[in-house]
Amino acid sequence: MTPLEEHTQKRVALIEADRALRVDNARVSRPLEDHADELVRRIRTEEATTVWGVEHEGVPHPFPGMEFLTGKDIISRTRLFGVIRKMPKGALLHVHLDLTVSPHTLLRFALQYSSFHIRSSEVVTCLNVSSVVLEIRPLAPDFPAEASSLTDACYPPMSWVPLCQARELFNEALGGPEGFDRWVTGHMSINPSTAYVTHNDNIRIWDKFRSAAMLSINIVHYAPIWRRYIRQFLEDTAADGILYVEARVNFSPRYMFDADGKMNVPHIEWLRIFRQVVEKFKQEREDFLDAKVIYTVIRDRDVEGLEDHLEDCLAMKKEFPDIIVGFDLVGDENTLVPLKDYLEPLIRFKERQKREGVSIPYIFHAGETCGDGTKADENLYDAILLGTKRIGHGFSLVKHPKLMQICREEGIALEVCPISNEILRLTASMPMHPLPILLNNGVPVALSSDDPAVFQNMGLSYDFYQVLVASEVTGLLTLGHLARDSITYSMLDGAEKAKLMHMWEDRWSKFLGELVTGEPCLN
Template sequence: MSSCVVPSTIAEYEASRKELILADRAQRADYKKGQLSELEALADKVIRQVRVAEAASVWSQEYEGIPHPFPGMEFLTGRSIIVQTKLFEILGKMPKGGLLHAHLDATVNVSFLLKTALKYPAMHVRASTALNATNIGSVLPQLSALPLELRTQGQFALTDHNYPADTWVPMLKARESFAIKLGGPEGFDRWITAALTINPTEAYVTHNTVTKIWQKFQSTFIVSAPLVRYEPIQREYFREFILSSIADGISYVEPRINFLRARPYVAEDGERQLTHREVLRDFQKVVEDVKAELKAQRREDEFIGARIIYSTIRFITPEELEWYLQDCIALKKEFPQLIAGFDLVGDENVLKPLTYYLEPLLKFREMQKEAGVSEIPYIFHGGETLGDGTEADMNLYDTILLGTKRIGHGFSLVKHPKLIELCKERGIAIEMCPISNEILRLTSSMHMHPLPILLNQGVSVALCSDDPSVFGNMGLTFDFFQVLAASEITGLIQLGEMAKDSIKFSSMEPKEKDDALSAWQRRWEVFLEYAAVEGQKFLAQSKV
């Protein structure tokens, strides 16, 4: 269409307008897909109608404590409305493909973690002062699995006014003896849960800057680490992560395990530190057990497998990083099918940029050759920032120059047209975590998120949950819902294309990917029929 020719009739104008819209959307995965099947077209149409119907009904209602609700609003405030919608119910059945960006220490529902921890006598808790109504919101619990000789009988309650500061109390005893005026055992649960999660007041009022909310975010890992990294809890944790993922339609997981010598994994006796190989051995055993159980139930299509992205934190020195790189290589030798890649994690806005680690990072490929292991690609976090030209933003250049396979978050990528071009040319997918980005104050709602910009330019995207136990977005249904609810263009077909990309850009071998895509397609056809039928029922009932 010529840019200098102005249509002279309404018919010409409408034809030119249609042509321009199609040209503008031509790079999107759902448009490039081409002709839809009859079932795809029907399901997509019905789901769009459900979204419109609920925008006019569910989201137009008044809810106590939720001023001006709208689809795509801030997640922690709108979550209670989301779970009431038919759209959320239908998306819960969708086959999501793979979860490519999640930090393993924050992937299991906090209530499960707490319930599991209370089973083990080794688990103890202490506080820096006696808890009361005034300070309970600011005093963090300290948790630890103690060796037998250091375990106590729990002579004190954390809520006794004469509780000696920093005195260990068995976790179960601390719960049972929690003061009634502070809620009793349920009050103990709320105290622990508040330390492991981010609530709406923290996200949108008291911690309303990136720096403040990251401080709260990081504190949740400090509190949870002694639980998640205690061997018997860890085994149950791994299993629950995989089973809850499967229940949400996720058929493959590729979580990041954060290895840090200052935050060790502890054996069942509460004393010996687990080696990293023992951690991976336990993870692999859980994966194998779950796959065997599913095979016995003839449910193989529901779970393809799992791999690990070895990670450590951006505050270590370059010399320390070299140790972790060697450790990653040693684990790759022993677990060649389990190690998927390597990453550096942490708040990009305040911690070290990738350029700080260039010397060891550039040596990594040669180190692998010398060790005789297959490639361990970089799968870097990059651009998880509001910055434009800041160190955190500039990390995007380095992720690409260092040969990253995917980019974690890539929130500021939309500011870099050349980098977008390179991502498309080199097949670099973006692990986009929309709810995480919103809660960590990079955007105030889904309508302001840069995801549609990347989709409109044809960048491959895999939707991810990041740290669901902290944010309350367990599985992937919430993230898919937020993306769908906030766009008039994105529909069911685009969600399906992102699910497929999460398999295509995973670290599986080509044969595994083909099998995973075939299994996904079979489940997708079943889901499309379900979505069409359930959506039509809902629309018919709504009219009545």
């Protein structure tokens, strides 16, 4: 054997030994899965040339796993995306409920209620249309309009205009009513220019994220819309092959707006409406198991404020024991309060639960940062020591070999949100994302969408697609493994979890069969 032949033989053996440790290979071979996986790999290889290897107008550097907001239109037209849309996704474990319905739908809801008004920081013109600050909120039925048009040269800044009237009288030079729709919905989401040019770092993009979120939340937190909003979220979710949801609901505001524009709808009513909508949806749909709530609060409270929310969470758990499945602190970890500053109330809350005979697991955001040794990065230590059942994001976990070992051995799953991480500038593109490191080190992962209304990644199909095309090794079997993990590491009890897994396996088998026989998946 020549030295070259010997090297070649060792090379083949080393690659096989290395890839044998990947999740794709830690399974019993199933011919149908293997056939479907081979087909998906062929499609990916073909489209690497026919789709990503050609020029696209307005996209100067197309490549698989590229910046999502720039490549989304290309992605949506691919054959591979059509396949993934048909795939059953399992559970969605990390999504913020008040940022889940598309801005276009949300604006349409608001325009149906005369109580909604809008105001801007200045007269809206072609020069400032993208930079003015605007606010939308419901007001009392007898509230007198303070102005008639946002684009009138005489408009007094920050004066309220009825939303429908502002739309009707929006300057034709700015697109008229349709231009108004584009303008408002554009402020509710992040676009490529914002993410990749004007706010292209993790600090500035959070400023845009917060402004987009605040514009939407006053509409979402209007009781007549809240009911319709939850229903719309469930319909969109089930349509994308998601069978179960654990949604984070932000209970930082004490009240929601009622039909008269007054902030007097308490948390207990939020959850009562949530339960009613979910129960009705479950009765109507066989393709959806359930939706639960993770009680969340913004991590900007002082200790006393956090304790008030912990008491409220306990009360909500007692009132809705089958709905509340966890507690979390959310918001920009780089700038807001770290977990270590909340240790005393969080430890006391665990002890309180034992005395009260309830269980509200911690499911903490931690490590959503590029930092190493920063307060955001060190949230990982405290989250694990506090007994978190899962970790939201955990982007910096790969810098900590001991923590990866603990997550692997103790079954602490990471809720990885690939598109969110990229748009919030933790990574430049999917090929640079640390997800493969987590998977190849045995850390359980559930793919999630985070804030799809802002990031335009509705459902889970776009996140699954980006993960698949960003690797030459990852295949359909890995996506199936991720879907199973989302069920395994959900907060469902044993019987519910088994039922959900059975539902998913049935749909998975049907999906594979249709895929290999060229049925709807490839049309």
